[in-house]
Structures are given as structure tokens and as C-alpha cells.
Amino acid sequence: MSIPVAGQPKPVQRIPAGVKLKKGLQQWIKVLPYIFFGVLGTAVFVIYPMIKNIIISFQDYSIMPNAENPFIGFENYVSAFTDPNNKVLMAIRNTFLNVAVTVPINWFLAIVFAVLINMHFIKHKIVFRTVYYLPIITSWIVVAFLFRFLFASGEYGLINFIFYKQLGIFHEPVNFLSNYWSAMIVIWLFHIWKTVGWGVVIYLAALQGISKEYYEAAQIDGANGTKQFWSITVPMLGPVTAFVIINLVNGAFNFFPQVYFITKGGPMDQTQTLPSLMYLQAFKNFNFGYASAVAVMMGIAVFLLTYSQMKKFGNQRFL
Amino acid sequence: MKTKWHIQTLVYGIIVLGALAFLFPFVYMIMTSFIKGAYSLPRPKEVFSVIPNLYNYQLVWSKNNFARYFLNSSLVTIVSMTGSLFLGCLTAYGFARFNFPGKELLFRVFLLTMMIPGVINIIPQFLIIKSFGLVNTYWGLWLIYIGGGVVGSTFFLRGFFQSIPKEYEESVLIDGGGSWRIFWNIYLPQSMPAIATLAVLSFQGTWEEYFTALVIIKEEALRTLPVALLMFNDKYATNYSWVFAASIIALVPTVLLYIIFQKRFVQGGFNEGGVKG
Numbered sequence: 001m002s003i004p005v006a007g008q009p010k011p012v013q014r015i016p017a018g019v020k021l022k023k024g025l026q027q028w029i030k031v032l033p034y035i036f037f038g039v040l041g042t043a044v045f046v047i048y049p050m051i052k053n054i055i056i057s058f059q060d061y062s063i064m065p066n067a068e069n070p071f072i073g074f075e076n077y078v079s080a081f082t083d084p085n086n087k088v089l090m091a092i093r094n095t096f097l098n099v100a101v102t103v104p105i106n107w108f109l110a111i112v113f114a115v116l117i118n119m120h121f122i123k124h125k126i127v128f129r130t131v132y133y134l135p136i137i138t139s140w141i142v143v144a145f146l147f148r149f150l151f152a153s154g155e156y157g158l159i160n161f162i163f164y165k166q167l168g169i170f171h172e173p174v175n176f177l178s179n180y181w182s183a184m185i186v187i188w189l190f191h192i193w194k195t196v197g198w199g200v201v202i203y204l205a206a207l208q209g210i211s212k213e214y215y216e217a218a219q220i221d222g223a224n225g226t227k228q229f230w231s232i233t234v235p236m237l238g239p240v241t242a243f244v245i246i247n248l249v250n251g252a253f254n255f256f257p258q259v260y261f262i263t264k265g266g267p268m269d270q271t272q273t274l275p276s277l278m279y280l281q282a283f284k285n286f287n288f289g290y291a292s293a294v295a296v297m298m299g300i301a302v303f304l305l306t307y308s309q310m311k312k313f314g315n316q317r318f319l
Numbered sequence: 320m321k322t323k324w325h326i327q328t329l330v331y332g333i334i335v336l337g338a339l340a341f342l343f344p345f346v347y348m349i350m351t352s353f354i355k356g357a358y359s360l361p362r363p364k365e366v367f368s369v370i371p372n373l374y375n376y377q378l379v380w381s382k383n384n385f386a387r388y389f390l391n392s393s394l395v396t397i398v399s400m401t402g403s404l405f406l407g408c409l410t411a412y413g414f415a416r417f418n419f420p421g422k423e424l425l426f427r428v429f430l431l432t433m434m435i436p437g438v439i440n441i442i443p444q445f446l447i448i449k450s451f452g453l454v455n456t457y458w459g460l461w462l463i464y465i466g467g468g469v470v471g472s473t474f475f476l477r478g479f480f481q482s483i484p485k486e487y488e489e490s491v492l493i494d495g496g497g498s499w500r501i502f503w504n505i506y507l508p509q510s511m512p513a514i515a516t517l518a519v520l521s522f523q524g525t526w527e528e529y530f531t532a533l534v535i536i537k538e539e540a541l542r543t544l545p546v547a548l549l550m551f552n553d554k555y556a557t558n559y560s561w562v563f564a565a566s567i568i569a570l571v572p573t574v575l576l577y578i579i580f581q582k583r584f585v586q587g588g589f590n591e592g593g594v595k596g
Contacts, residue, residue, distance in 0.1 A: 024420040030498070031417035038410030038473060039425070041466030046432045049443035056442065113337050116330050121322055130581065131338045134345065137577045139527035141545050142566040145552060146344050149351070149559050156360045158347065197341070225322075254436050257529070261549075275438040282442050283534055295439035306434045 050299070057292035076293035088294065091272045094184070098273065099252040101188050106248050109192070110199025111241075115233070117200070118207040129204060132197040140194070144261030147190045151176040180270045183263050187271060191258045195251060199244050206240040207233070250306060274298040352376070352563035359557055375564035385565055387540065388547040392569075395457055395532075395543055396525045399464035403521055404514065406465060407472025412502050414473060415480035429470050437467060438530070445534050459535045460543075464525055472517055479513040480506055519580050523573050544569045 057076055059069045080088045117128045135143060150158045153175040155165055164170040176182045214232045223231065256275035259265060265272040265280060272280075274294055282291035353369040354361050379385045414426060444463050445454075453459035487505045496504070507514070529545040536542055542550070548569055552562050 027417065027419040031413045031419045033499075034409045034413030034417070034502075038406050038413070038469045041406065041462075041469050042429065042432065044447065045444055045463055045466030046440060046470060047428070049440035049447070050432070050435065052443035052446065053439060109337075113334060116334050119322070119330055121327055122330070122334070128334055128338055130578075131341055133577075134341055134574075137523065137573050138345075138570060139523075139545065139573070141527065141529060141548055142570055145548075145559075145562055145566055146348050149563075150344060150347070152360055154360060156362050158363055161363050193341070193344075254438070256438055260530075275436065278439065279441065279530060288442060292442060295442065299435045299439050302436055303431075303434055 053292045053295050053299070056288055057296045059289050061288040061292070063286055063288060072289070076289045077297070079290060080293050080297070085269060087269050087272060087277055088274075088297075090270060091274045091277045091294075094271060095253060095255070095273050097184065098188070098191070098255050099249055102191050102252045103245065103248045105188075106192050106196055106199060106252075107241075107245060109196045110244065111203055111237075113196070113200045114203030114207060115229075118204055125204075129201060132200045134197065135194045136197045136201075138194075140257035141261055143190065143194050144257065147186060147193075147262060148177070151186050153177070177263055178267050180267065183267065183271050187255070187258050187262050190262055191252070191255065194258075195248075199248065202240060202244055203237070206237055210236045246306075250302075253302065253305065274301075348563050349567065352560050352567055354560040356560075361559065375560050376568065379561055379565045380568065383551065383561075383565070385544075385547065385568055388542055388544045389568065391541060392526060392544040393572075395460055395464075396522055398457070399461050399468075399525050400518060400521045402461060402465040403468040403472055404518055406469050407476055407517065408507060408510075408514065409502075410469055410473045411476035411480050412506055415477050416498070416501075416506075429473065432470055433474065440467070441530060441534060444531070448535060454535060455537045455541065456535075457541070460532060463531055463535070464528070468521065468524075472521070475517055476510065476513055479510045483509050515580055519576055522576055526573055527569075 058071050058073060060072045060075075061067075061069050113132065116122070117125055117132075122128070151160075152158075153160070153173060155161060155173045157173070157176075159176075160170065160173040164173050174182055176186050210233065214236075215228055218228045218232060254275060255273040256279070259271055259273050259276040260279065263271045265276050269277070275298065278291045278294040278298065281287040281294065347366065350366050350369050351361060352375055353371050354365060355372075355374055414422065444467070448454055448459040448463065451459070451462075453462065483506060487509070488501050491501050491504055494500075527545055528543075529549065532543045532546050533549075536546065548562075548565055551565055555561050
């Protein structure tokens with residue numbers, strides 16, 4: 001495989017003992033064939049981009065070849081917050097709304113469905129699990145088409161057809177995607193529908209992992225079903241619940257396809273989140289400096305949000 | 320333990336209702352894809368009385384180049400899936416089995432990159448690919464998909480690799496084999512379920528990846544399915560039966576793969592996949 005190349009990260013040695021250095025070097029030579037390309041790929045396509053992002057965020061960056069790209073200090077950051085349309089502030093607000101609305105609903109539905117499907121008299125558990133998981137394996141784009149179709153404006157969009165024509169709950173066909181709140185509701189429903197199956201499957205696995213012996217012992221002690229649920233099932237699900245909630249928060253914090261494929265941030269950039277705003281600013285308006293500033297702020301926010309959680313749960317897996 | 324019949328009925332009622340909520344939109348989508356010549360939003364009545372046929376599928380597949388896009392996507396996905404599985408296995412093996420100075424630090428840096436969403440790297444990744452002169456080539460996509468996905472697959476596999484008992488290695492060592500043989504003959508075969516799961520996740524992640532593909536691929540003939548789907552939708556937005564026929568074609572491989580592998584599936588996070596775009 002590969003031969004150690006100059007410029008490789010040298011082993012860090014605090015003790016200047018030649019023996020230790022030699023041993024470290026030998027260890028590196030042994031492991032290098034296995035990790036060389038992985039580390040190289042990560043360095044070039046993950047770590048360097050992060051650094052480059054920070055640099056671009058301080059530049060007036062142009063995509064043109066031989067452009068000067070002068071450094072302009074914090075101007076990109078300032079313009080992000082002084083923009084008369086408040087795009088960034090709106091995106092931050094939406095992010096918090098997305099978390100506050102979707103996480104509790106998503107979590108509640110996941111645990112309720114999982115507990116119900118896991119009840120001992122339910123037959124064909126696998127069929128239910130597969131059906132609930134279907135939206136997860138469907139691509140975001142296709143589900144987005146589907147939701148745009150179901151929530152289409154005019155009286156023949158299915159939702160309008162049911163709630164306006166059949167039930168008469170709406171007074172007129174709703175133009176879902178051209179109003180802020182109705183567009184947000186479509187985005188939230190889209191997200192919940194698409195991801196709730198994940199929580200169901202994780203909880204089902206966790207429930208099935210609880211040893212039957214606990215329940216048998218409880219039964220001998222005369223505890224009924226409800227009592228068993230609260231004193232065995234709920235505490236046993238604690239760690240999984242933490243894992244599920246962290247994932248749900250991270251998922252809700254990073255709405256991107258949800259927004260991009262449903263509203264493209266519209267109406268008037270009101271439903272944007274930071275990722276969608278960044279992407280559209282970069283590749284539609286070629287505002288690379290501004291977009292990078294948004295990316296850096298987002299990176300810092302997500303980092304602060306997840307650092308403590310990931311430390312605990314980074315290595316954990318759930319079967 | 321016997322549960323009263325009305326509680327049973329109630330529970331069944333709730334979960335069947337839930338199942339319908341997930342299934343019905345798919346059914347409605349499939350039925351819509353059978354409608355011929357829907358140039359405006361089809362009425363729900365039309366949708367429910369449609370007769371199954373493959374007319375739109377043939378139209379989309381041959382006349383609208385989806386056969387081509389399907390092949391493009393297959394090529395992009397198979398190469399990057401194989402590449403990132405292989406690279407992920409190698410790197411995870413390195414981290415799981417070897418000790419070397421700076422390992423802890425390197426691992427922490429890896430962990431750090433996992434916390435930051437991949438989206439924010441798209442701009443610099445595009446600039447790197449541009450400086451390599453690989454814009455509008457699959458090499459550009461493969462490099463980003465494989466290089467950007469290593470950390471995720473390494474994390475996923477490392478745990479499995481660490482759980483393999485060291486005693487297994489002895490038979491290889493006795494035969495005079497080295498660490499390379501141990502990798503091929505012990506670690507890979509022992510971790511097949513994990514690798515298969517990662518393969519499915521990586522397949523799905525790459526097959527439906529849109530944002531990087533849109534930025535890197537400019538030429539129409541090179542487009543992958545997700546990009547083609549969105550362009551197709553922009554062009555024929557009101558013709559939902561065509562859009563859905565194309566969508567269903569794009570869904571088939573992932574759904575099949577999932578059904579084949581579902582019994583051996585190991586769970587990961589829903590945001591996490593083989594690809595960190």
C-alpha cells in the first residue's frame with residue numbers, strides 16, 4: 001500500500017527518549033497503510049473545508065478565477081445581522097420553532113406507537129414496523145413531491161379537497177405554501193411524517209431488549225400491567241430516550257431538505273433555516289462570503305449544542 | 320396475562336390508523352402515477368378510479384431519459400459505496416486494532432467533525448473539486464462522497480471491530496499471517512452484518528444525494544436521479560402523474576434493498592448515513 005510521505009503528522013512525543021520516538025514511529029508505519037487514505041480524505045474533504053469556510057467568511061469572495069478576494073473583516077457577519085429583511089434572524093427563529101414544535105410531537109408519537117406495537121397481543125409486529133419505517137427509506141425529494149401534491153393549492157389538492165369540499169372545515173381552499181404559518185405547518189408535518197418511524201424502530205428495539213425476567217418477577221410480586229409499565233419499562237428506556245431526543249433535536253436543528261424541497265425558503269425567505277439560507281445564498285446568488293459567515297455561525301451553534309451530548313453518546317450504539 | 324377485548328381493539332385501532340397514515344400517501348402517489356395525460360391537478364375522484372397501467376412509466380423511462388439517469392445514479396452510487404465501505408473498513412481497523420501516538424487526538428478531531436453538519440462544507444468542497452478541475456465529472460462526486468463519508472463509517476464500524484475477540488487472530492498468526500491477513504480473514508467476515516448495514520445506509524445516502532450532485536454536475540447527460548427528478552418537476556410541475564412515475568422508479572432500488580436486508584439491519588441515527596455530503 002502506501003509509503004509514509006513527507007508532511008505526515010509526526011507522532012507527538014513529550015519525552016525526548018530516542019527509544020520511545022522509534023517505537024512511536026514504528027507504530028505509525030504499521031498503522032499507516034490502513035488509515036492513510038481515510039485520514040487524507042477527511043483532511044481534504046472535511047477538515048480543510050471547515051478551515052476554508054472560516055477564511056472565506058472574512059473575505060469578499062468571488063468564484064471567478066484570479067479574483068482578488070480581499071479580506072473585509074467582519075463585514076459578512078455584520079451584513080448578516082443588519083440585513084433589512086432580517087433573513088438570518090428569521091432563520092434562527094425558525095430553527096427554534098422547528099425544534100420546539102417537532103421534537104415533542106415526534107418523540108411522543110414514537111414512544112406511543114412503539115409501546116402499542118410491542119404489546120404482547122399484537123400480531124404481525126414486523127409488518128407494522130416495516131410500514132412505519134417506509135417514509136425513512138423514501139428519499140426526501142420524493143416525499144417532498146408527495147407533500148406538495150397533497151397540500152396543493154386549489155380545491156383538488158387532497159387536503160383542501162377533504163377539509164374544504166368534503167368536511168367544510170376550511171372556508172376556502174388554502175394556498176398552503178404562500179403564507180408563512182401554513183407553509184411552516186406543511187414543513188413540520190413533512191418532517192414528522194418522514195422521521196417518526198425512526199424513533200418507533202429504535203424504541204421497539206429497546207423495548208424488545210428488556211429482559212422478560214423483570215416482568216415475570218414483577219408478576220410474581222403481584223404488580224399489574226400499568227404498574228409494570230411505570231416501574232420497569234419507563235426506567236429501562238431512559239438511556240434510549242436520551243439518545244432519541246438528542247437525535248431528534250439535532251435533526252430538527254438542521255432542517256434543510258425539509259425547507260429546500262418544500263418552499264425553497266419562500267414566501268419571501270420567511271421559512272428559511274440557516275442551512276437552506278446558506279445554500280441558496282452561495283449557489284443561487286453566489287454570495288460566498290455571506291454564505292460562509294452563515295455556515296460558520298451555524299457550525300459554532302451546532303457544536304455548542306452537541307458537544308456535551310456527543311461526549312456521552314458518541315460511542316454508544318443501539319441494536 | 321389476558322388483556323380485555325376492548326383494550327385490544329383500541330390498541331389495534333390506533334396502530335392501524337398510524338399505519339394507514341404512513342401507507343395512504345404512498346398509495347395515493349402510486350395511483351396518481353397511473354393517470355394518463357394529467358396536465359392539471361387530478362381530481363381525487365379520478366385518482367381513486369384509475370386502472371393500473373405502465374404508460375407513464377414507459378414514457379418517463381424512455382422518452383425522458385430516466386433510463387440514462389438511472390444508469391448514472393447506479394454508477395455513481397456503486398463506486399462511491401464500494402469505495403467508502405472499503406476505506407471505512409480500513410480506517411476503522413486501523414483505529415480499532417493498532418496503538419500509535421496521537422491516536423486519541425486524531426480520534427477526537429474525527430469526533431469533532433461529526434458534530435458539525437456536512438452541509439456547511441459544500442462551498443469549500445466545491446472549490447476544492449474546482450481547483451482539481453473535476454467539476455462536472457463523477458470523479459468529483461466520488462471524491463467528496465468517499466472522502467466526506469469516512470468518518471461516519473469509521474465510527475460505525477470501529478465498535479464492531481473492537482468487539483471481535485483477539486483470540487481469533489491467533490490462528491492467522493500461527494500460520495505466519497500478518498495484520499493484513501487478519502483484516503481480510505477475521506475482521507471483515509466477522510463484521511458482515513455491520514458492513515451490510517453500512518452498505519445499505521451508504522447506498523441510500525448516495526442514491527438520494529441531491530445538494531452536492533447539483534453543485535458538481537452541470538451537464539444534463541451526466542445528471543443523477545435526484546437532480547433529474549427535481550429538474551423534471553420544475554419542468555412539468557403540474558403533471559404529477561409523470562413526476563410520480565419517475566419518483567417511483569427512483570425509489571425501487573432502495574426499497575428493494577431495505578426489504579432484502581431488513582432482518583439483519585443494525586440501527587443508526589436517522590441523520591447519519593454513509594455519506595456526509
